[in-house]
Amino acid sequence: MTKLIIDQVKYQRIILHIIGHVEDVDSLEGARFYLREQKQKRELDIEAVETEGNRFRLRVNVMELDGEYPIRTGKWYLRADIGDEKRLKDYVSDSVYDQVHMAVMDEIKINFVMDNNEGESWQGISALNTEDWTYYLDVTFIFPEQLTGFRKFTQQLKETVYRQYRSLATWGFHVAFNIFSNKPKKGNQVFFTSDRTNELAGNEKFVYERMLERGLGDKYVFKFSFKDGIKARRSFREKFRFTHDLATSDVIFTDDYQPELYKNEYDPDVKLVQLWHACGAFKTIGFERLGKKGAPMLLTKTHKNYTHVIVSSEHSARHNAEAFALSESKFYPVGIPRTDVFFDREYLERTAEKVRAHYPQISEAKKVILYAPTFRGNNARSASFPLQIINFHILGDFLRDKGYCMMIKLHPFVKSEIRIPQEYQDYFIDATDYPDINELLTVTDVLVTDYSSVIYEAALLNIPMLFFAFDLDNYNDDRGFYEPYEEIVPGKIVKTLRALVEAIGNEDYEAEKLQGFLTKNFRDLDGHSTDRVIDLIFGNDDGNSLA
Structure with missing residues (x-):
């Protein structure tokens, strides 16, 4: 008897992962997986499906599955069409039964609840039907009333009358767009x-x-x-x-x-x-x-x-x-x-010459280090960076002893002035105003950063990287990462200035992480994007x- 068994359910942010297998089936090629709401008889196809033999992994984006909007209120059962078998019901493994029905707690998140202050809420609770012990997603989606027809027209007209010039301009934009689009x-x-x-x-x-x-x-x-x-x-x-x-x-x-x-x-x-x-x-x-x-x-x-x-x-x-x-x-x-330019050798050489001409002391350095941290804050208005973390005496003595040079490029949102002590001005360069950080990478031997996306461009040039994440816990709580920080970054993480100096001095970059990072983040490495x-x-x- 063909049976669809769910072995694991878990949320990762707004993605519900459903992992399982199908008994008495050798291959799931061509199988259709979907969520079905029994009362409304609505079906939502799951597009993100991975299969191997009789095993499957589904990624359900609960915020877009319903016509690229959140899944609507209802009891949504997992179903599958496999060959001649239609609407194959799901059953759960003992571990899923323990999690969902017996409320056995572990590190796996099986429910998702979201509320905001705009009158919206969405919750997707993992549940079991006690009649046949099949799994379903119990969704409750509450959102402000969406006006339609004449009520919608009058409300829009009322808002337009009382809006300021900007709102009136938006309305005019709509009208003009509709006229031109005809x-x-x-x-x-x-x-x-x-x-x-x-x-x-x-x-x-x-x-x-x-x-x-x-x-x-x-x-x-x-x-x-x-x-x-x-x-x-x-x-x-x-x-x-x-x-x-x-x-x-x-x-x-x-x-x-x-x-x-x-x-x-x-x-x-x-x-x-x-x-x-x-x-x-x-x-x-x-x-x-x-x-x-x-x-x-x-x-x-x-x-x-x-x-x-x-x-x-x-x-x-x-x-x-x-x-x-x-x-x-x-x-x-x-x-x-x-x-594409990172695969153009002539461009790289020409640009490196341009940067060296702009900053002559680079040519004298045995090694060029680029420090490019991102900003702290929510936006351009609140952006800042704690410049006190840069101890010019500790870093400067190290650079002077080694014959190295460090370019410092703050994020464009950060307007603070970098004050380099006179005695170390041959070893530090304030490159914040240089217009293109990618051009600076062409002369960089080591990149030091924290949470900046410049790591992707640096990886294409195979530049060793160090991650000076002195405030990692706070930044993670405030901004967050797509995956655990330690699993993302292609280099060694250091949290103190002395650890940073030591890593540079020992050339301890954990550069072996770089190839896996490239493979994960770039499908093609040929310069023809x-x-x-x-x-x-x-x-x-x-x-x-x-x-």
Whole structure:
């Protein structure tokens, strides 16, 4: 008799892992796993399925499974279609029975409860049906009333009348967008936009310039709109042009959170591509922060309308799918375009010469150390860094004895001044104002950081790393990591300045962790990520595809 057995259930943030096996079956190839709500007779397909022989592992993102929104209230049973067997019921192992029914406590989290101060709450409780001892997820989702029809119209109209200019402008944006979007599209307009910078930069610049190199400038019409930060304001003319280009474009590229993109409904053929600026899966963001400051509303539309999200690996896809509460099917691990330069030897040599010319003392140093910590605080307004942790006398004496040089680059959010004592100015460089940290990496022999995502770029250059995590417990409580910090970082962790000096002096970097880190976070290491992005979005009929 074919039986579906659940061997383990556990939550990891908003991901419910269900692990088990199916008796009297040799292979689960082609099997369909889903949650079924018995009263409503609704079924939610589980896409993240891993199988090996008769064993399975399911990853259920409870915040996106129901049409990319949280699973609605109900009793959701696990079911499977395997060959001719339909709606195969689940049974539980003795360990799951003990956990769920007998309330045997251990380190495994089997329930998830989330409340916030906006009138929203969601809880998913693991339970057993005492009639047949089958497992189900008992979900209660409470959210503010969603107005519809005429009531929704009058409420929106009332809010519009009393809002200030910004709200009125938002309403006008919607109207203008809907008008412009009714114009027939030509199928060849590409729109690059960002709220991170006031010019074409980063991943978007790599994609655009490579398209021109491949001769696609004759086939496509390019539009651009940038502003230097979310709080920056466009002029009326710029707003008009932005709205028009957004509504009439066939492909839209962005590289970060950009609020205007989430306020509209796009034609089904429009591709909205997120070229996320960061690599890898390090700190928690978005829905990974539920219950913490900065977490999103459960019914948020932010990030929900992407058609393609470009990431560096399957591991990164899982992280961002959880963070955005999006289906993993929208994530494409084809690589981050801006990392292509790390495989260009001529670029690396040319850039290193540029940095040495900017900081002449680098050329005299036996070894160059880059100290690049991230900021503390919740945002740019509250950002800080405890500069007192840098004991220039201890570090300076060490650098002088060794003939080393240390560049210090604080996060751009941190506005504190670095005051290097006169006696050590030949051994320290304040590189905070240098515009591109990736260029500094081209002359770096050792990277010292803490929780900065620069580790991904440094790994591509095989730079040994040390992690000066003097406040790890506090940072973890405040910000949190996608996985345990000790399992993420590709180098030795030190918590005191003397331990840092000792590790540098002994070249004790635990560099053996680096290869596993690269394998986990980068599917391809060939310098052709930009071409794969172009092939994915536009096809490869220009004859220059690497696919």
